[in-house]
Amino acid sequence: MTTLSAPDRLLAVLAAFDHEHPALCLTDISRRAGLTLTTAHRLAGALTEWGALERDEEGLYHVGLRLWEIAALAPRGLALRQIALPYLEDLYEATHENVQLAVRDGSEVVYIEWISGRSAVGVRIQVGARWPLHATGVGLALLAHGDPAFQDAYCDRPLASFTPHTVTDPARLRRLLAEVRRTGVAVSSRQVTDDALSVAAPVRGTGGTVIAAVSVVVPQVDAQIPALIPAVRLAARGISRALGWQPQTPVTPGS
Numbered sequence: 001m002t003t004l005s006a007p008d009r010l011l012a013v014l015a016a017f018d019h020e021h022p023a024l025c026l027t028d029i030s031r032r033a034g035l036t037l038t039t040a041h042r043l044a045g046a047l048t049e050w051g052a053l054e055r056d057e058e059g060l061y062h063v064g065l066r067l068w069e070i071a072a073l074a075p076r077g078l079a080l081r082q083i084a085l086p087y088l089e090d091l092y093e094a095t096h097e098n099v100q101l102a103v104r105d106g107s108e109v110v111y112i113e114w115i116s117g118r119s120a121v122g123v124r125i126q127v128g129a130r131w132p133l134h135a136t137g138v139g140l141a142l143l144a145h146g147d148p149a150f151q152d153a154y155c156d157r158p159l160a161s162f163t164p165h166t167v168t169d170p171a172r173l174r175r176l177l178a179e180v181r182r183t184g185v186a187v188s189s190r191q192v193t194d195d196a197l198s199v200a201a202p203v204r205g206t207g208g209t210v211i212a213a214v215s216v217v218v219p220q221v222d223a224q225i226p227a228l229i230p231a232v233r234l235a236a237r238g239i240s241r242a243l244g245w246q247p248q249t250p251v252t253p254g255s
Helices: 006-015 026-033 037-050 065-071 078-095 137-144 148-155 170-183 225-242
Strands: 053-055 061-063 098-105 108-115 130-132 186-189 196-204 210-219
Touching: 006 026, 006 037, 026 037, 037 053, 078 098, 078 108, 078 210, 078 225, 098 137, 108 137, 137 148, 137 170, 137 186, 137 196, 137 210, 148 170, 196 225, 210 225
Parallel strands: none
Antiparallel strands: 053 061, 098 108, 098 210, 108 130, 186 196, 196 210
């Protein structure tokens, strides 16, 4: 049995928390982190004293504000969100549908902003949520513009399925990624839920590298894709320019 180092034990305590488990008692932390109750108690106490965890009146532990302060320094987190927010709000006003901003972390997409339409289709997304790249519009936009070697490795791995429409065939996924590069947008229909469709476009940083993706999610049954594409592209272009991207020549689809 491998003995965890002190940093690994601390990280294991923090990793015990997720969207399904935002509040944990000490026993739960011990079990989910794979630590003895004594070790979990000591580490939770140290993290609480530093501010990484907070303990409520019922004795449950929550993620503390100190971690939020640290996370706000991430260039692909709060800083990107603040720059993008005006363009996301414009996209929402143009569509009145769910609007999302996401970045890639390994083989997953992480949502860093989400504006919910009051009467829009329900989505299984919240800020901080993670999904496999191939199953979402923003994920496809990010994967299509990733390193070719990474794309090959991703397509060769088992692809999780969430609905009968989720793309799980490697050859089909490769064709889909090529289409995203050709058109400059990604359309994901009913891949996560049976009733939703998303249109996404890549967001570029200063050097032109794709660093994020923006999308709008609408009911699949009456999606007006041709009308959504220009709005999503405009939002992605605006965020890219605000980040310092200055194309020397007009952008062609898939570039």
